[in-house]
Amino acid sequence: MKKQYTSILIILFFVFLGGKSFAQPYYDFTHTSSPGTYSVGGINVGFNYNLNGGQVYIDHSCPSVLGYNFTNGGYFTFGFNVPVAGIRIRGIRQTFSTNTNIAIKINGTSYALNSSNISSFSACGYNTQGALSNGALVGGNGMITITQPGITSLELQNNGGDYWIFVVEILPLVTATNTPCTGSTLNLASDFGGLTSGVTYNWTGPNGFTSSLNNPSINNASAANSGLYTVTASNGTVTASQTQNVYVNPIPTVNGINNQTLCNGASVNAVNFSSTAFTGTICGDVNEGSTLNLTAPPGAVFTSVPFASYGNATGSCGNFVLGSCNSSNSVGVVSAAALGKNSFSLAATNDNFGDPCNGTPKKLKVQLNYNTPITYTWTNSNTSIGLPSSGTGNIPSFVATNSTNLPVISTITVTPKYTNGGTCSGTSKTFTITVNPTPKITAQPVSKTICNGASTTFTAAASNASGYQWQVNPGSGFIDVSDIEPYSGATTTTLNINGATTLLNNYKYRLVASGTCVPTAISNIATLTIQNEVDSPTGGLVQSFNAGDNLSVLVVNGQSIKWYATAENAASHVDELPLTTPIVNNTIYYVTQTLGSCESPIPLAIKAYNPLLSLDDNIKSDIALMLYPNPVKDILYLSTEAEIDKIFVFDINGRKLLEKALNGDHEINVQSLAEGVYLIQVFTQNKEIKILKFIKD
Structure with missing residues (x-):
C-alpha cells in the first residue's frame, strides 16, 4: 500500500477465498461493506464495524489476504447464531511509521493471546512477524488461531497507528x-x-x-x-x-394434598404445592485471561460451590483436585459471582483472584450445584366453588362459594412439570375441595293472635341446619327460650306456647338455625298478640220457631255468632253447626260469639220450643188457669192466682202471632186476630208454663 491518509482508512476487499488455500472445514467470512447478517458454512454471522472516522475502500492490491483494513481504534464485530468451535484470523501489517496493536474479545470479554495462538503469516510482500505484548499482537504479521467451545462473538480492534489487513475464518463444528x-x-x-x-x-x-x-x-x-x-x-x-x-430432566413428583372442607363465603388461603427439590451440578474451566460463563437450567439458581480453584488444579468435573498453587479466595469469589443467580460471568484474572502461582499460567476450575425448578398445572372440576377451571403454579387464595342447599365437591388434579429445553410431566395427584352451604331459613314463622289462656305454636324451617334455638324478645332484647312453662320445643323447629296469658302480649319470637358452617340463619320476627276473654252472647233462653225453620231464626245478641250441638263442642270450639241446620223441637243449642280472634269460652244455652209441635213435652200443667170468654171477640181474660209474666199466642200451625209481657195483668186484647182457633202459652214468674186453646169470633 503506497498511499498514506491523515484520517483513518478502512479498505474492504470484495473477494471470496472459497477455502482454496486452507483445508476445510474452516470457512471464510464473505467480505462486505454493509453491516448485516450473512450465511457462512451454514452459520448466520452478524457483521458490524466502527470505522472511527475512516472510510471504506475496495482495493485488490493484496489478493492473498483479501480482507479488511483498519487502524487507530477502529473495530469489527462478528456474532454467530450458534456456538462455533474455533476462529482463525490471518492478517498483515503494512509498513508505515507506527506499529499495529491487535486486541481481541471473545464473547464480549478480552482474550489474552499467547504463543500457542500465534503463528507466522506472510502475504503481498509483507513478512514482518508480529510479537506478543500484554496479550495483544503488535508490530507485524501473524495468524491467530483460537479454538474453544461456545464461541458466539468476536471483536477485533487495532489500537496502533498502522494499517492491518485481515480475513476471518470460522471453524463451524x-x-x-x-x-x-x-x-x-x-x-x-x-x-x-x-x-x-x-x-x-x-x-x-x-x-x-x-x-x-x-x-x-x-x-x-x-x-x-x-x-x-x-x-x-x-x-x-x-x-x-x-x-x-x-441435561436429562428428572420426572417430578408432587407431595399429596389433604382433602379440604370449607364453608360458603370462607376466605381460603393459597394452596401451595411442594415437591422434593432436584439438584444438579455444572462444572467449568477457563485459562487465565478468559471469562468463565455458566448458566443453570431455566429457572434454577446456583446454591453452592463445592469446588473452585484459580491456580493449577487438576482432574475433571466431580473429581477436581487442588494443585500446588491455588488462590485461597477462589471459593469466595466464585460464590459472590454465582450464588442465587441463574447465570454468571467471571473473568479468570489476577485482578479478581490474585497471583498464587507467581506468574506461571493458571486456570480457573469450578464446580457448582444448583436447584432445579418444578412447576405445576392444575385443573378444577367444578368452578362453582369460586375457583377457575385451571391454572399454573400454586392455587391462589379465593372465596369459597356454594349457592345450593347441598355440599358442592370439586376434584383438583395437580400435575408437576419440570422444564429445561423440554417438559417432563410427573404423575398427577388429586384432592377434593368440599364447600358446605350455610344454613338458610326456608319457611318463616307467622305472627299469632290468641285469646288469654289459649295455646299456640310458632313454626319455621331451615336447610343445612343441625341445631335450632328459639329466641324471645320481651321488650329488652332477644334471649334464648328454655323448655320451661309456658314453653316447650325451644330447640326444635316448632315452639309450643301453652296457656298464654296477657303477660306474653306483644312478645316477639324468632328461630336461630345453626349448622356445620357459619354464620347462623335467623328467621323473621313473629309477634304474639293476646286478647282478653270474650263474654257469652245474650238472648232468650227459650225461643219459639216454626216447623221447618233452621238456626238462623233464633235471635242472639253478639258478634260472629257460632252454634254448637253440645256444651263440650262449644267450650272447645269444635264441630260448629251451620246456620242452615234444621231446628229440632224442644232441643237446647249452644251459641258463642267471637271478638277479634277470641271466641267466648262459655256458651249461651237456648232451648228451641214450638208448643204446637209438642203440647205436652216438658210443659208443666198444674197451674190453675181459666180463659173467658171463650170464644172471645175483643178482650180475653185470664183467671188464675199465679203471677203471670208473659204470654205467647200461636196460630193452629204453630206460628207465633203475639208476644206480650203482662207483669201481673190478666187481660189480653185479641181484637186484631182473625176468626179461628188459637193457642196461648202462659209463663208465670216461677217459670211455670201452661198452654190453653181459645176461639176468636
Whole structure:
C-alpha cells in the first residue's frame, strides 16, 4: 500500500477465498461493506464495524489476504447464531511509521493471546512477524488461531497507528442435543462443516460415555447421564472440539394434598404445592485471561460451590483436585459471582483472584450445584366453588362459594412439570375441595293472635341446619327460650306456647338455625298478640220457631255468632253447626260469639220450643188457669192466682202471632186476630208454663 491518509482508512476487499488455500472445514467470512447478517458454512454471522472516522475502500492490491483494513481504534464485530468451535484470523501489517496493536474479545470479554495462538503469516510482500505484548499482537504479521467451545462473538480492534489487513475464518463444528426426560433417549449430534465423509469423531461424557459416531444416542437416560459432552472431530487436516452441557430432566413428583372442607363465603388461603427439590451440578474451566460463563437450567439458581480453584488444579468435573498453587479466595469469589443467580460471568484474572502461582499460567476450575425448578398445572372440576377451571403454579387464595342447599365437591388434579429445553410431566395427584352451604331459613314463622289462656305454636324451617334455638324478645332484647312453662320445643323447629296469658302480649319470637358452617340463619320476627276473654252472647233462653225453620231464626245478641250441638263442642270450639241446620223441637243449642280472634269460652244455652209441635213435652200443667170468654171477640181474660209474666199466642200451625209481657195483668186484647182457633202459652214468674186453646169470633 503506497498511499498514506491523515484520517483513518478502512479498505474492504470484495473477494471470496472459497477455502482454496486452507483445508476445510474452516470457512471464510464473505467480505462486505454493509453491516448485516450473512450465511457462512451454514452459520448466520452478524457483521458490524466502527470505522472511527475512516472510510471504506475496495482495493485488490493484496489478493492473498483479501480482507479488511483498519487502524487507530477502529473495530469489527462478528456474532454467530450458534456456538462455533474455533476462529482463525490471518492478517498483515503494512509498513508505515507506527506499529499495529491487535486486541481481541471473545464473547464480549478480552482474550489474552499467547504463543500457542500465534503463528507466522506472510502475504503481498509483507513478512514482518508480529510479537506478543500484554496479550495483544503488535508490530507485524501473524495468524491467530483460537479454538474453544461456545464461541458466539468476536471483536477485533487495532489500537496502533498502522494499517492491518485481515480475513476471518470460522471453524463451524456445530453440536446439538435434545433434553430428554428420565427414561427417554438422549440424542447427541455434530456437524463438522457440513462434511459427510472423511471425518472422525470422538465423543466423551459423564458416566464413562464414549462414542465414535457423529450422532450417538443413549437409551433410557437418567440423571447420571447429565453433564458435559465433548466431541473432537478431525478431517485429517483440521481438528476441532466442541462441548455441550446436557441435561436429562428428572420426572417430578408432587407431595399429596389433604382433602379440604370449607364453608360458603370462607376466605381460603393459597394452596401451595411442594415437591422434593432436584439438584444438579455444572462444572467449568477457563485459562487465565478468559471469562468463565455458566448458566443453570431455566429457572434454577446456583446454591453452592463445592469446588473452585484459580491456580493449577487438576482432574475433571466431580473429581477436581487442588494443585500446588491455588488462590485461597477462589471459593469466595466464585460464590459472590454465582450464588442465587441463574447465570454468571467471571473473568479468570489476577485482578479478581490474585497471583498464587507467581506468574506461571493458571486456570480457573469450578464446580457448582444448583436447584432445579418444578412447576405445576392444575385443573378444577367444578368452578362453582369460586375457583377457575385451571391454572399454573400454586392455587391462589379465593372465596369459597356454594349457592345450593347441598355440599358442592370439586376434584383438583395437580400435575408437576419440570422444564429445561423440554417438559417432563410427573404423575398427577388429586384432592377434593368440599364447600358446605350455610344454613338458610326456608319457611318463616307467622305472627299469632290468641285469646288469654289459649295455646299456640310458632313454626319455621331451615336447610343445612343441625341445631335450632328459639329466641324471645320481651321488650329488652332477644334471649334464648328454655323448655320451661309456658314453653316447650325451644330447640326444635316448632315452639309450643301453652296457656298464654296477657303477660306474653306483644312478645316477639324468632328461630336461630345453626349448622356445620357459619354464620347462623335467623328467621323473621313473629309477634304474639293476646286478647282478653270474650263474654257469652245474650238472648232468650227459650225461643219459639216454626216447623221447618233452621238456626238462623233464633235471635242472639253478639258478634260472629257460632252454634254448637253440645256444651263440650262449644267450650272447645269444635264441630260448629251451620246456620242452615234444621231446628229440632224442644232441643237446647249452644251459641258463642267471637271478638277479634277470641271466641267466648262459655256458651249461651237456648232451648228451641214450638208448643204446637209438642203440647205436652216438658210443659208443666198444674197451674190453675181459666180463659173467658171463650170464644172471645175483643178482650180475653185470664183467671188464675199465679203471677203471670208473659204470654205467647200461636196460630193452629204453630206460628207465633203475639208476644206480650203482662207483669201481673190478666187481660189480653185479641181484637186484631182473625176468626179461628188459637193457642196461648202462659209463663208465670216461677217459670211455670201452661198452654190453653181459645176461639176468636
